[in-house]
């Protein structure tokens with residue numbers, strides 16, 4: 001039985017990076033454990049039902065899968081250095097930005113890793129040593145090929161299709177330039193200390209964009225303030241942290257980012273809800289609560305300032321989108337009024353819509369919520 005927490009995750013993994021930065025920020029002692037082949041193929045699936053990383057194993061031998069649940073659990077245990085803001089708009093926004101960072105950036109992180117072959121050597125080296133430590137290199141490479149093959153097969157669904165690469169890169173550069181401007185003025189997204197929003201964003205920025213050679217050189221290196229934020233997130237300062245931006249406002253440099261995020265999220269989330277409703281209408285009775293919806297549904301076409309972008313609709317994303325909506329429901333009347341007014345000004349009232357199917361998380365996917 002472990003006496004401390006153990007984080008199972010690779011250095012190069014998107015969501016393991018998010019969990020690792022968070023646990024370090026909370027100053028929780030933990031063992032940072034690379035995932036070997038038996039753990040990936042058998043132990044984690046046996047304990048969590050899914051072949052995935054990261055997983056946090058608690059001293060009570062509970063295996064928590066999903067960074068949102070990991071953060072919720074540790075927040076409840078360690079009140080020091082809270083990452084959920086107290087005030088209504090900042091709290092709502094931290095949840096939205098976390099969802100956006102987790103899911104919207106995924107295609108960019110996957111594209112930059114898998115479309116540029118120069119990144120593969122690092123993947124092969126790190127994943128090989130993690131999967132089969134001490135084995136001869138050619139055996140390690142066989143195991144890596146298996147995992148890489150699985151990840152590569154997911155690319156088209158995530159939206160990695162050659163004709164879309166230019167839109168993805170142009171979008172990412174435009175957003176990184178805005179983030180750079182913001183981080184020149186503020187240490188973290190919502191001011192002087194990190195929140196859920198920062199931990200979401202560091203997933204893509206640390207393990208993928210900030211570490212794979214191509215995006216590290218061609219993207220992150222051009223944005224020094226963004227790069228410095230990645231460093232701060234990976235090595236959190238051990239001092240008293242600053243405050244969030246005052247009066248439940250957001251920093252002016254974050255406003256254009258939030259405006260864009262809100263406008264991109266409305267059609268994205270609505271589109272996923274529509275795909276789910278269509279599946280439910282076409283196959284009545286097939287997906288009762290507890291029975292997982294397909295992990296991916298039909299393509300959705302997402303408008304961005306750089307062009308349209310197609311990717312499969314993922315029910316899991318709508319489960320994440322539900323979280324800020326639940327924050328809204330839990331606010332008092334004045335809090336709701338505040339969030340409503342901010343969203344009205346940003347054209348984002350669609351994010352409070354109540355006609356989405358209600359979902360529960362199911363591993364990496366979702367099921368309809370309710371009595372099974």
Ligand SMILES: N[C@@H](CCC(=O)N[C@@H](CS)C(=O)NCC(=O)O)C(=O)O
Nearest residue numbers: 013014015016052053054066067068
């Ligand atoms: N929502 C999960 C996502 C975890 C996830 O997607 N992990 C990746 C590695 S970074 C993975 O193991 N993917 C396997 C798969 O998608 O089948 C979380 O927040 O922990």
